Amino acid sequence: MQQLTTVETVHDTGSYLFTATGPYGDREEVVVVPCEDGVEAWVNRCTHENQRFDTGRGVPMRDGQLRCPRHGSLFDACEGDCDNGEAAGTTLPGVDVAERHGTVFLVDDDYEFHHEGGTDDDEGPSSSSHLQL
Template sequence: MPNGTRLTDVETVTERGSYRFTAADRFTNDREVVLVPCEEPPGVRAWVNTCPHESQRFDTGDGVPMRDGEVICPRHGSLFDACSGDCDNGPAAGTTLRAVEVAVGDGAVYLTDDGYSFRHEGGTDDGDPGSTSHLSL
């Protein structure tokens, strides 16, 4: 079993097509991360849930749009290889997704990246009660 935080089963990622979670970076900023299936070992890759071209989220709660092993940016249609994160087409050509290290063991996916700590399943705004202030301006 890999050292790290258990995120989900590999089967969940392949059945859903993706899995979204929130992790804190080294500066304690919450970042959304997505797991996507990949045909190369270990079978799953993790990427920060943002297109490097225009900061568009891939998964806004309905899963990552994918086709033929590529992540599709919903804003401009650029395609990113799900295994390498590289884009060679559209407005995002020449960019690469920001990787987050994960490992697979015993059918489960673990967050192993020292730069991130697991916060919760889902997006950064899932379950956010919003402002609790009773002040009005």
């Protein structure tokens, strides 16, 4: 069980992004979003074209729904279901989290916490010295 963040932080900032090793050994971005009764966690991509919801600036939300930045499909933050746009009829892949005394923990046996932030946060050169003009 990995401690992630607090429920208060997710509600104040709108989302929390972390990277985990998924069930097939690949790195997956996961977003924790506010829900009426606490928080829920979803794989950070639209079911239509794998568009990331959170690209480093937080999840675009509207009236308790995650909004795909590419086509505008809306997914219920609590259930993961979409009933409009290009992704209509699909459901986001969920990641199990638990809340204890206001703290959010990763409890999904298929995911192992890697680091806060997105997959790009630890890849690539550490400086711009690789650029050539």
